[in-house]
Amino acid sequence: SAVISQKPSRDICQRGTSLTIQCQVDSQVTMMFWYRQQPGQSLTLIATANQGSEATYESGFVIDKFPISRPNLTFSTLTVSNMSPEDSSIYLCSFYRGTTEAFFGQGTRLTVV
Amino acid sequence: QQQVKQSPQSLIVQKGGIPIINCAYENTAFDYFPWYQQFPGKGPALLIAIRPDVSEKKEGRFTISFNKSAKQFSLHIMDSQPGDSATYFCAASIMDSSYKLIFGSGTRLLVRP
Numbered sequence: 001s002a003v004i005s006q007k008p009s010r011d012i013c014q015r016g017t018s019l020t021i022q023c024q025v026d027s028q029v030t031m032m033f034w035y036r037q038q039p040g041q042s043l044t045l046i047a048t049a050n051q052g053s054e055a056t057y058e059s060g061f062v063i064d065k066f067p068i069s070r071p072n073l074t075f076s077t078l079t080v081s082n083m084s085p086e087d088s089s090i091y092l093c094s095f096y097r098g099t100t101e102a103f104f105g106q107g108t109r110l111t112v113v
Numbered sequence: 114q115q116q117v118k119q120s121p122q123s124l125i126v127q128k129g130g131i132p133i134i135n136c137a138y139e140n141t142a143f144d145y146f147p148w149y150q151q152f153p154g155k156g157p158a159l160l161i162a163i164r165p166d167v168s169e170k171k172e173g174r175f176t177i178s179f180n181k182s183a184k185q186f187s188l189h190i191m192d193s194q195p196g197d198s199a200t201y202f203c204a205a206s207i208m209d210s211s212y213k214l215i216f217g218s219g220t221r222l223l224v225r226p
Contacts, residue, residue, distance in 0.1 A: 004156075033214075041218070042216045045213050048211070100208070101159050103156075105156050107155075107211075
């Protein structure tokens with residue numbers, strides 16, 4: 001099975017600060033995705049990150065708040081900027097192995113105080 | 114049009130029972146319908162998926178029933194076990210295009226011993 005490593009697994013942050021979440025995949029992938037999952041809720045796509053191009057953001061998410069980097073085909077970062085308590089959530093990265101199976105990281109549980 | 118509606122929100126069955134989770138969609142462009150299983154503290158994992166050209170797919174104890182005309186699909190878990198207790202998400206996507214997954218709201222399943 002695919003290996004996808006996400007760091008940190010959890011963090012407690014002060015409001016107004018920023019947190020960068022890292023996602024490392026065990027093989028090269030074209031598209032990576034970042035999702036947000038509020039506790040007990042469903043997953044909502046934040047953005048799609050392709051290597052060598054700007055990330056594509058979904059409605060309600062903007063680059064200034066959630067800048068994404070994709071420096072190579074195995075790595076991506078998501079930054080949650082100028083955090084507020086409303087940003088408390090689980091953030092997950094994801095990629096496709098082949099064309100049909102999406103793999104997810106274990107998630108980063110963020111609490112903003 | 115981009116929503117996937119999932120029901121019920123929660124479900125409790127006895128061991129050996131057959132829980133059924135239902136999903137409905139509006140966008141007829143969706144052509145891939147996976148089900149994900151998520152345990153606490155873990156990312157979602159692909160359970161089973163179906164394309165709209167078939168009406169049923171079975172893998173082990175898990176079966177997807179698909180009704181294209183009604184734009185509905187469901188997950189059946191045969192001979193359910195306490196280890197099946199988890200949250201289940203249906204999803205939909207348009208393959209060969211954006212690949213992004215639109216998730217249902219999730220169903221929390223508890224299988225009692």
